[in-house]
Amino acid sequence: MPEPTNSPTTGVQPATQPATGVQPVSGVQPGVPFQDLTKWATKAPEGETLISTAYRDKVTDDLKFVENKPGVHKPDPILVADNVTRKFGGMTAVDVSHFEIERHGITALIGPNGAGKTTFFNLMTGFDTPNTGTWQFDGKDMAHVQPEKVARMGMVRTFQLTKVMSRLTVLDNMLLGAPVQPGEGMFRALFPGMWRKQEQANIEKAEALLERFLLIKKKDDYAGALSGGQRKLLEMARALMSDPKLVMLDEPMAGVNPALKQSLLDHIMALREEGTTVLFVEHDINMVRHIADWVTVMAEGKIVAEGQPKSVMNDPAVIDAYLGAHANVDLGDDSVLEDLKEA
Template sequence: MPDTTVQTGTPFQDLPAARAARSEDPQSAAVDYSGTVAKDLAYVEHEPGVHKPDPILVADNVTRRFGGIAAVDVGHFEIERHGITALIGPNGAGKTTFFNLMTGFDKPDTGTWQFDGNDLASVSSEKVARMGMVRTFQLTKVMNRLTVLDNMLIGAPDQPGEGMLRSLFPMLWKSREKEIITQAESLLDRFLLLKKKDDYAGSLSGGQRKLLEMARALMSNPQLVMLDEPMAGVNPALKQSLLDHIVALRDEGTSVLFVEHDMNMVRHIADWVTVMAEGKIVAEGPPRDVMNDPAVVDAYLGAHANIDLGDDSVLQDVE
């Protein structure tokens, strides 16, 4: 097998040959998305707004202001296809606002962005979801007075029985409804919620609601899943389950972008980390490199993050 080892910064036009060589490996019976993404990202420089070998989401000059405050001011941003990308930054950095802009829940003041080559400017949130880019929310959005199973069914596309006229003719939609219910129960079983399928969603714990929202997002078989703080408020006993589900998404070929403050989670599962501060992209790279970046430490903790607060002489120096 030819040597496909590359150094950071190798031109992207060499990627097709490297990928073709890897695909000829007789020992590779299935696609190893984790290994493929890691090898492809080895080409990428560790700098803000860097281009990726195979981006699924690309944003240019996206800005959003509230009054005199620039909540988002992103010059260039890309997400690598089939990878797990973490979007981190301090509170108020603009991460959730950026999510809202990309998914059609808010409109930017300027900018363009494309998903899988399709322009998303002026595209509504429901159409964005139908195109294959779905999201979850920091505060879970479940229908409390519907059962867990009914919450899942809401997320399924192509439901002919929703039409007023077609609903009068069960033979037109019964088979599709059975397919959707089977898919929903399979996902609930995977997320350990099958026993709760007939319970009201409002009776679930915070962690179970996070699982339900993630499972519902998968009903549309998306290409990109965007998770806004999936670990926020989750019982530690459920955190490992959520981690496993996110990794499983990548292993199945789904691209993942998630916002998170739990640096241990980021370090263990992310292929690539992008850092936002004051609405801007300030750093990018593999988790280990980003965690040691002085710009990242400063953005999170301030310039005096490493001082000993018990040393009075340090306080005098700060003054």
Template structure:
């Protein structure tokens, strides 16, 4: 699967561990457990008695789609009876080229509209929600072709993804005390995430100088 969906629970407090992805170490300090392992264990426990078949209901789904179809002329690209993604889980959508995987992602995230069906994210109907609002709710996608800003540095690319930056407004930008604290917090989180994605040594390099794999990592970190 070339496209990637990052699915967070909009109802989880922003200060909760699920949002602090930078703290998800790959190796736990002595005497401590990993946040990521804890969520993995919970998902495994939740799904232990779920049947392995398409469209099966799950204990705690965060994304649910019903009767979603998308046709292009006489070609049916997507025809999904029922689909669920378990909260905190990792779900793979596989199939040959032309099977409709990317189209389905586009439908779920607001980049395209189906002919029929309904879908919800964390209990909220998304049928008429724009892509930017879907992203603000916590469902963010990357694309098959990387979309980095080549003439900006890796760090500048990261800062573009941060929400709620008061310094972006023309009037407030004239008064640094109104945005310096937020800017510092954004910088610290960006540096932590770049370290998590093994890009911290590249933070001052232009994004255009990164390899294809590094660009994909940058997209994931920015999302």
């Protein structure tokens, strides 16, 4: 086994990783967490370069020749959904013919309010049951799988309205996300020697994530005392306790103080360079354009556009979905109103 080498920019010693098919950038291996990456994931300090862009470069190359059209097939999808529908009475909230997420990429799911984005999240993660449809995650059939099992299989989500336990401390909230907790069994709980080592490992991992998300000073505070932005950070950090393959973020920037938005952006980009696939719902188009590798647009439950961020933002279907077909019409002109009425 080759000896670990020091990063030329940080001096961090990355652990040896199995081959992933991605060539290391600047001597750094993809999939290795970097302790300084979240500090400058979008902008390197003066005189330095980004620690690693290996996964970003791989995804960019993979998607370079993918056609910009709804339901297009991707080179290396981690999530594939077919014919997924969800109806509430006479209203169809989701009607997705085909949908794929590229592995290791950052995919943005955008669309107007009521487009069905959160409902689609709920269906994919087992929080709701579709009327029709099948979907596979990492090659495994996920239909009728319970939410807790979905999370154990590596697909973890956050919520638009944060789901923190207000009367538990920040650290205890983090420990709830740990996948291995032998001390929770009734028999083993009587014998601390059987679970104390694992419990300590969980605590150390939780504290490392809180340090990374700038919440370590709050670890003994009640989660209910955190600000809205800090709760978003806590929920994202808790999701990482299970080392997920895919993280689904439902409006991570909603209600967040502008001072924390850049931190959240950096964390999302850092996830990609550690080998985690990201799917997020967001209304901030500037933010989407800045960090997304691929953009999928939903309107009235359907996928109406897909593609590279720059091309999607100029798509007439996207402009129509957000602003309406007559967004540029002067409604103060009576003659125009008459023409629209006749049409």
